[in-house]
Amino acid sequence: MATKKGIIITAVILAVIAGASSLVWFLPQNHGSSFVVSDYKSELDSVKERHSLIIADTESNLKGLSDKTLSPDNFTSQAQISSSQITSLISELVESNPPVEWKQSYGAYFEGLKKYNDYLTEIISLANKIKSGSSSSDISDEMSKIDSLKQESDSLVSKSNQTRP
Structure with missing residues (x-):
């Protein structure tokens, strides 16, 4: 037979367990991953x-796309993977939170990566135009846009190298 004391102790234990479980649900969780960078030169080099x-x-x-050894569909899927990788690199630079002396170099490289991602978007557009059989003038216009984006990206990367502490 259960005693009053046993029932009360059991009820208190169950209340504590229920309260602790509820508390876990109500406390904010930090699901974002973060990492600490101590060598900003090595991080940027990586x-x-x-x-x-x-x-x-x-x-x-x-080159494979222009040689017709790589289909536009395969090229597009490869370029999308590259774009995803560039996005990951951009996130890495943003999350590293560099000190003041590295901010300009990191910022320029960040902008260079964004331009490179724009370049990737445009070469995907080029592949789609090739696939659909667009006119040579459309493809030529796309190529000049692509070259411009690549030059901007390269220029920003050079600026990053020049502004390193």
Whole structure:
């Protein structure tokens, strides 16, 4: 037979468990990942190296598209993957929160990556125009736009290198 004391203790234990469980639901959770950067030069060098690999892959794929050894659909999927990787690099630069002496260099590289992402968007558009059989003048216009975006990206990356502390 249950005693009053046993019932009260059980009720208190259940109330504490229910209260603690509810508290877990109501407390804000920090689901964002963060990392601490202590060597900003190495961090920027790492981003720069990965960006270079993406550039080399994209140029190879663009050559394959112009040689017709890579289909526009395959090219588009590769360019979308590259765009996703560039977006990841942009996020990495933003989350690193550089000190004042590195802000200008990081900011210029950030802008260079954004321009490179615009470049990727335009080469996807080029692939779609090639796929749909657009006129050579449309393709030529697209190529000049692409070249301009690539030059802007390269210029911003150079500015980042020049403003390093």
